[in-house]
Amino acid sequence: MDLSWSAALSAQEGRKLAGELFEETFGYQPLDVWSAPGRVNVIGEHVDYNGGPCLPIALPHRAFIAYAPREDRLLRLVSPQTREAVDELDLDKVAPRGCEGEVIGWASYLSGVAWALEKAGYGPIRGFDAALYSCVPRGGGLSSSAALECAMAVAIDEAEDLGLAGPLSAPSDKGRAILVECARRAENEIAGANTGGLDQTASLRCEEGHALALDCRDMSVEHIPFDLESQGLALLVIDTRAAHSLADGQYGQRRADCEEAARLLGVEQLVEVEDLQGASEALEDERLRKRMRHVVSEIARTRALIDLLKEGPLEGSRVQVVGALMNDSHDSLRDDYEVSCTELDVAVDAARGAGAYGARMTGGGFGGSAIALVDRERVEETAQAVARAFADHELGEPAFIVAVPSAPAGKL
Ligand code: ADP
Ligand code: MG
Numbered sequence: 001m002d003l004s005w006s007a008a009l010s011a012q013e014g015r016k017l018a019g020e021l022f023e024e025t026f027g028y029q030p031l032d033v034w035s036a037p038g039r040v041n042v043i044g045e046h047v048d049y050n051g052g053p054c055l056p057i058a059l060p061h062r063a064f065i066a067y068a069p070r071e072d073r074l075l076r077l078v079s080p081q082t083r084e085a086v087d088e089l090d091l092d093k094v095a096p097r098g099c100e101g102e103v104i105g106w107a108s109y110l111s112g113v114a115w116a117l118e119k120a121g122y123g124p125i126r127g128f129d130a131a132l133y134s135c136v137p138r139g140g141g142l143s144s145s146a147a148l149e150c151a152m153a154v155a156i157d158e159a160e161d162l163g164l165a166g167p168l169s170a171p172s173d174k175g176r177a178i179l180v181e182c183a184r185r186a187e188n189e190i191a192g193a194n195t196g197g198l199d200q201t202a203s204l205r206c207e208e209g210h211a212l213a214l215d216c217r218d219m220s221v222e223h224i225p226f227d228l229e230s231q232g233l234a235l236l237v238i239d240t241r242a243a244h245s246l247a248d249g250q251y252g253q254r255r256a257d258c259e260e261a262a263r264l265l266g267v268e269q270l271v272e273v274e275d276l277q278g279a280s281e282a283l284e285d286e287r288l289r290k291r292m293r294h295v296v297s298e299i300a301r302t303r304a305l306i307d308l309l310k311e312g313p314l315e316g317s318r319v320q321v322v323g324a325l326m327n328d329s330h331d332s333l334r335d336d337y338e339v340s341c342t343e344l345d346v347a348v349d350a351a352r353g354a355g356a357y358g359a360r361m362t363g364g365g366f367g368g369s370a371i372a373l374v375d376r377e378r379v380e381e382t383a384q385a386v387a388r389a390f391a392d393h394e395l396g397e398p399a400f401i402v403a404v405p406s407a408p409a410g411k412l
Pocket of ligand 1: 079082105109132133134139140141142144145193
């Protein structure tokens with residue numbers, strides 16, 4: 001059957017499309033075009049807010065922002081993907097969710113970054129005109145939202161001479177960590193989505209050809225070579241296109257469960273739990289026990305996978321071990337954390353049935369995307385098997401991406 005592949009724009013195409021949209025909309029040339037990638041997490045799910053490690057890579061799919069500062073404090077924003085333009089939003093009036101001046105919809109991600117930078121002491125920032133052109137699938141669990149924020153963050157950083165990001169040839173780790181915090185605050189406080197810092201860190205601090213081992217206790221990072229292609233492997237991303245909404249309460253409930261389990265166990269965060277057996281016995285509540293078991297076991301799996309990648313290329317039986325860790329991750333998210341859904345389970349089962357070394361849901365869950373580690377020459381066949389399984393289950397048509405670790409936010 002015909003498969004739907006979500007194509008990534010090249011840097012030239014993205015620059016051109018965003019630049020043209022800017023000129024058409026605002027009638028003059030932008031200062032320049034900045035971009036930032038979406039991400040996919042290889043392993044380490046729902047552990048960021050528990051202080052655990054995770055392992056994202058930046059996707060080739062990016063959000064491009066053509067940008068020019070203005071002399072006043074107004075923002076004008078346009079995105080062809082939403083069809084609505086935002087006209088003359090006053091930066092002085094932007095306020096957190098639930099307050100007078102709250103910004104609704106996609107403009108909250110962009111205006112939120114300017115707001116957060118000012119809150120962090122990097123203001124005053126001039127108003128701006130910005131044209132957004134993104135090819136990161138929206139709402140697919142691939143962090144289209146962080147891509148917007150992070151493209152915005154590097155645009156403002158350079159246009160306002162904040163000196164935080166550094167050039168792509170020599171990115172500043174410290175400065176980028178500050179931009180991550182501002183992008184996260186934009187998402188949490190202005191857009192009202194209560195997510196951890198994984199997405200923004202991936203978009204701003206990943207490295208081409210590498211996975212990012214991120215320690216969420218202190219947000220320190222390590223770049224680990226992740227060149228699947230040269231090892232005859234590929235990471236197939238399956239966008240189920242099932243609507244996911246992290247803001248709808250489930251995400252908040254999982255976080256609350258983890259906080260409650262940590263409190264009962266007398267630790268600050270679940271990352272401090274060393275004895276899974278003992279902790280299981282100490283928690284009487286079945287639900288809290290399952291949530292804790294996912295987090296603690298996922299942290300162990302993630303550390304194991306990171307160690308494996310550090311030892312050298314993925315060859316022979318090591319590929320099977322990585323696959324098994326991915327499989328266990330999914331099963332734990334499905335059974336203990338209860339954040340999977342029919343579409344994700346069908347995708348994972350079909351990919352495994354087609355011979356994938358491992359497959360798991362990725363991102364927050366309840367829809368979004370799954371990933372499968374497969375032999376390079378079996379990418380098409382695996383995607384076909386997944387698409388057929390979706391048709392058999394009368395689910396909507398999925399879309400596919402081959403994830404190659406790409407460059408972080410900056411001016412490509
Ligand atoms: P994800 O980050 O997994 O894609 P989110 O729900 O966190 O899903 O973010 C999706 C939201 O980000 C959209 O509802 C929209 O508000 C905003 N967004 C993403 N891409 C675009 C775009 N190209 N144009 C306008 N808004 C966008
Ligand atoms: Mg998001």
